[in-house]
Amino acid sequence: METVSGSSPLDNIRWQQENNTPEAEENRGMLTQADFFALLTQELSNQDPTKPVENNEMISQMTAFSTTDGVTKLNDQFTSFAASMSSSQALQASSLVGRSVLVEDNVFGMEEGQSVKGKLVTDQPASNVNIYVENVAGEIIQTVPVGNVASGEFTFTWDGQGSNGEPAPEGAYRFRVAGLVEGNASELQAMTYRKVDSVTLAGSGGSILLNLNGGSTMKLSDVVEVSQG
Known part of the structure; x- marks a missing residue:
């Protein structure tokens, strides 16, 4: 008498179906x-011998x-x-947090007792040059005489003190640079170094933004110079 071991054919079919791994969803149709x-190869094997590819x-x-x-x-x-x-x-x-970056703007925010660094830019020699520090009301807080300058870029620092020798109060200020260019009164370009308080990694348009002291922001791609202080 024969003994049949194992499952029935129906069970074998069911087992095969259950263990058949389906193709990954992302690979279907590719x-x-x-x-x-x-x-x-299939096309070549089924082509008309009288009209080969x-x-x-x-x-x-x-x-x-x-x-x-x-x-x-x-x-x-x-x-x-x-x-x-x-x-x-x-x-x-x-890595720029706590460091200063050069901003093509003459307006800056300052805390009391803090010094601020700026840059004077001129493409022509100038004489009788003065750097004026003004508050938001347009009042001159301090005047720094520079004298004559050649064409180029020159870094300067304001110690944060007013003309009375006292520390200027916390607030917003701006540098205004004026002098004589070819004998005519002219305003020269002034830029400021601003400290980076924090970084926004996904800003407008997906760009990386630097949050500067005083509340303004700038794109990382717009940084032209970095300073230690």
Whole structure:
């Protein structure tokens, strides 16, 4: 008498169905290079012998697929590169906290007892140059005589004191630089160094923003100079 071991055929079929791993959802509908060559082989095996596929047509199909595959890989590489650049910029921006950056603006905020550094820019020689420190009301708090300057950029520092020798109160101020250029009264460009209080890693448009003392912000890409103080 024969003895039959194991499950019934129906059980075997059910077991096979349950253990059949479905294809990953993200891979469905995507043709790989192996799929392309399988289709090409199938096409060649079923072609009309009297109308064979031209060599240039076959090469064109292979080139088109290779180009598409290459562009896809290139896009993936660019995505990875962009993510790496963002991480690098975030690390660079975080290292600026507590340091000063040059801003193309003559307005700045100051705490009492603090000194402020600025930069005078002129493309022509000037004489009788004075740096005026003004408050928000336009009142002159301090006047710093400079004298004659050649064309170029010159760094200066205001010690935070008014003309009376007392520390200026906390608030907003601006540098105004005036002198004679070719004998005519002119205002020269003044820029300021502003301390970075914090960094916003995902600002407007996805750019990295530096939050400066005084409440203003600037893009990391707009930084032209960094100072220790």
